[in-house]
Amino acid sequence: MKKITAFVGSARKQHTHHAVLQLFTNLQALGAIECEIVALSDYDLGTCRGCKLCFDKGEALCPLKDDRDALLAKIMASDGVVFASPNYSFQVSAIMKIFLDRLGFVFHRPRFFGKTYTSIVVQGIYRGDQIVKYLDFVGYALGFNTVKGSCIRSLEPMTEKQKLKTDKILANQSKRFYYRLMKPAFPVPSLMDLMMFRMSRTSIRLMLQGNPDHTYYKEKGWFESEFYYPVHLGVFKKTAGRVFDSIAAIVVRRR
Ligand SMILES: Cc1cc2nc3c(=O)[nH]c(=O)nc-3n(C[C@H](O)[C@H](O)[C@H](O)COP(=O)(O)O)c2cc1C
Structure with missing residues (x-):
């Protein structure tokens, strides 16, 4: 129930x-x-x-x-x-x-x-x-x-x-x-959800070492995962995810 x-x-x-x-x-x-x-x-x-x-x-x-x-x-x-x-x-x-x-x-x-x-x-x-x-x-x-x-x-x-x-x-x-x-509790993320996750996690990985957010993301395995929870992404979203990570990394390094 x-x-x-x-x-x-x-x-x-x-x-x-x-x-x-x-x-x-x-x-x-x-x-x-x-x-x-x-x-x-x-x-x-x-x-x-x-x-x-x-x-x-x-x-x-x-x-x-x-x-x-x-x-x-x-x-x-x-x-x-x-x-x-x-x-x-x-x-x-x-x-x-x-x-x-x-x-x-x-x-x-x-x-x-x-x-x-x-x-x-x-x-x-x-x-x-x-x-x-x-x-x-x-x-x-x-x-x-x-x-x-x-x-x-x-x-x-x-x-x-x-x-x-x-x-x-x-x-x-x-x-x-x-x-x-x-419905299934863990839906495939929209492109926007994926972008929010990937940009956040890359920024946190590069900028917040020693901060509880970094520890939390690390413990959850979110620096390596596709999304917050296990999910199967198609080729397009897989590629988009990598692009979002790269954009976040460029933004962080240029700041
Ligand atoms: C302090 C206060 C401020 C309120 N401000 C607004 C408001 O800005 N706009 C509005 O439409 N109703 C406003 N109301 C009306 C309440 O949203 C309305 O009475 C609602 O039913 C209260 O919920 P309740 O019946 O669960 O207590 C206000 C009521 C109170 C007591």
């Missing part, structure tokens, strides 16, 4: 919570799925102090002693993940942003490959679409297989038309999420 965990960035159990519950109900109608809601406000998360020890020396040296690792473990134990946030002042809520900052080092050392991800943004009126784009990029940069998120409206009083629209949006998102979840 697949396990889905939703991380919710609202301190109250209202619209964002209900949207996640609806997504879960839809998913469970599609197949056998275990679901968990993690209300971020129930966890102790410190505000990042910006010391960058996680980047420069390793995340174990972070001076904040909070629930970061417990939340990371919840992601690692899931096949699918949802990040859901209300729109607060045209951005994710503060608690969601604090959570994302606590995962900051994972953008440098991605690890959620093979897991399906999507986002939900709930708003009164305006600009939630931009937040969905932001959260979807966050999912991509953390290593997830990202399914395009949704923005829904909670403006009271809710009309029947609005309710139907929300149901439709969440039903559609549930299907897309479910089908991605059931």
Whole structure:
């Protein structure tokens, strides 16, 4: 059975919570799925102090002693993940942003490959679409297989038309999420994904010796591999991969 965990960035159990519950109900109608809601406000998360020890020396040296690792473990134990946030002042809520900052080092050392991800943004009126784009990029940069998120409206009083629209949006998102979840977990990368990986890994190899990113990439075997995970590349992508490595090496040497 697949396990889905939703991380919710609202301190109250209202619209964002209900949207996640609806997504879960839809998913469970599609197949056998275990679901968990993690209300971020129930966890102790410190505000990042910006010391960058996680980047420069390793995340174990972070001076904040909070629930970061417990939340990371919840992601690692899931096949699918949802990040859901209300729109607060045209951005994710503060608690969601604090959570994302606590995962900051994972953008440098991605690890959620093979897991399906999507986002939900709930708003009164305006600009939630931009937040969905932001959260979807966050999912991509953390290593997830990202399914395009949704923005829904909670403006009271809710009309029947609005309710139907929300149901439709969440039903559609549930299907897309479910089908991605059931597909092979480790897809062949797009040319863009391949370029991002090869340019990053070559830059890290040449520039960051002694840095935890370098150690992490080395331990994962990423300086020799085709991609983050074992995958069969065709001749075109194999060649393109080598070209991306060479371009990154030239850029590093010219700097
Ligand atoms: C501090 C605050 C800021 C908000 N800013 C916006 C905003 O910029 N745009 C918007 O459309 N809605 C905004 N809203 C409305 C919320 O997105 C909306 O009420 C949402 O349903 C809250 O999620 P919840 O019901 O899960 O608590 C704001 C609400 C609060 C409390």
